[in-house]
Amino acid sequence: MKPAKFDLEKSTDLGEAISALGQADGFAKIVAGGQSLVPMMNLRLAQPDSLVDIRALHDLKRISLDNGQLYVGALTTHAMIEDGLVPDATQGMMQRVARQIAYRAVRNRGTIGGSVAHADPAADWPTALLALGAVAVIQGANAERTMPLGDFQIGAFTVALEPDEVILGFSIPELSADARWGYYKVCRKPGEFADSIGALVIDPARSFARLVLGATDGAPLLLPPSAADKIASSGADGFDIAAARAVIAEAGATFEEYETQIHGAALSRAVQGAFAA
Numbered sequence: 001m002k003p004a005k006f007d008l009e010k011s012t013d014l015g016e017a018i019s020a021l022g023q024a025d026g027f028a029k030i031v032a033g034g035q036s037l038v039p040m041m042n043l044r045l046a047q048p049d050s051l052v053d054i055r056a057l058h059d060l061k062r063i064s065l066d067n068g069q070l071y072v073g074a075l076t077t078h079a080m081i082e083d084g085l086v087p088d089a090t091q092g093m094m095q096r097v098a099r100q101i102a103y104r105a106v107r108n109r110g111t112i113g114g115s116v117a118h119a120d121p122a123a124d125w126p127t128a129l130l131a132l133g134a135v136a137v138i139q140g141a142n143a144e145r146t147m148p149l150g151d152f153q154i155g156a157f158t159v160a161l162e163p164d165e166v167i168l169g170f171s172i173p174e175l176s177a178d179a180r181w182g183y184y185k186v187c188r189k190p191g192e193f194a195d196s197i198g199a200l201v202i203d204p205a206r207s208f209a210r211l212v213l214g215a216t217d218g219a220p221l222l223l224p225p226s227a228a229d230k231i232a233s234s235g236a237d238g239f240d241i242a243a244a245r246a247v248i249a250e251a252g253a254t255f256e257e258y259e260t261q262i263h264g265a266a267l268s269r270a271v272q273g274a275f276a277a
């Protein structure tokens with residue numbers, strides 16, 4: 001199928017893009033890599049009246065590592081992270097996450113900002129960035145604002161973004177030398193969307209410990225801090241599928257039996273992976 005008719009505006013200026021979104025006649029959408037939006041338009045699941053192409057916006061291409069904060073512009077592609085063009089502030093975690101997304105042609109065009117804005121429950125960045133404690137940097141018509149991903153990600157395909165707001169990028173705390181992470185994606189074939197994702201980040205220098213379950217039916221689930229703190233202090237011993245299932249139950253999340261088992265396996269393997277030699 002082909003998409004419904006739409007207008008296309010290629011923006012070269014951030015203010016211009018925001019005005020185009022705010023003043024559009026009808027339903028306007030940003031397009032970045034087009035790897036999620038365009039398939040949805042082809043299936044006519046999305047029928048925007050106009051697209052604002054942001055790929056030329058320099059404000060969204062900044063990458064920096066200063067004072068323990070990695071900043072990754074929204075237009076950074078999965079392939080750029082995979083190829084090490086972003087400073088490794090996460091001890092290889094972001095590189096590993098990027099490498100497991102889809103296949104190279106998708107990674108060449110798909111962007112980290114597009115992935116988070118799209119908020120597909122089965123996508124990788126929403127879970128990985130929540131586990132890392134990332135903050136979204138957002139530009140609206142009048143002001144820039146920041147929001148931790150835990151607040152920004154509301155549900156399946158839903159984020160706290162106004163129609164005329166643009167994600168500029170993400171601020172991600174640099175992991176210290178003693179930090180540990182584990183990331184385990186359950187999918188039928190390499191590079192497919194996930195059936196489950198377990199992510200653990202522990203950084204003793206910042207007293208930071210987060211255990212996140214992804215590929216639920218909604219936004220990634222930040223599991224009770226007590227579970228992550230216990231793993232941080234006692235290690236992975238005993239954190240098997242049954243223990244992971246108990247943490248999911250403690251969080252009040254309910255899934256079909258086979259989903260609970262897959263989620264338990266993803267979490268336990270992420271935890272075991274964080275403590276592997």
Ligand SMILES: Cc1cc2nc3c(=O)[nH]c(=O)nc-3n(C[C@H](O)[C@H](O)[C@H](O)COP(=O)(O)OP(=O)(O)OC[C@H]3O[C@@H](n4cnc5c(N)ncnc54)[C@H](O)[C@@H]3O)c2cc1C
Nearest residue numbers: 030032033034035036037102110111114117123124167192
């Ligand atoms: C075959 C295939 C397999 C895939 N497998 C995986 C996978 O295993 N894991 C995974 O995580 N993803 C997967 N994806 C999705 C892929 O990672 C997309 O690149 C990503 O989800 C969207 O990024 P994009 O830049 O292409 O966004 P687009 O498709 O251009 O846009 C997606 C949405 O985000 C909005 N948007 C984009 N940029 C911004 C911004 N800066 N500010 C505000 N809103 C914005 C758009 O308006 C749109 O609503 C797959 C895609 C395909 C086609």
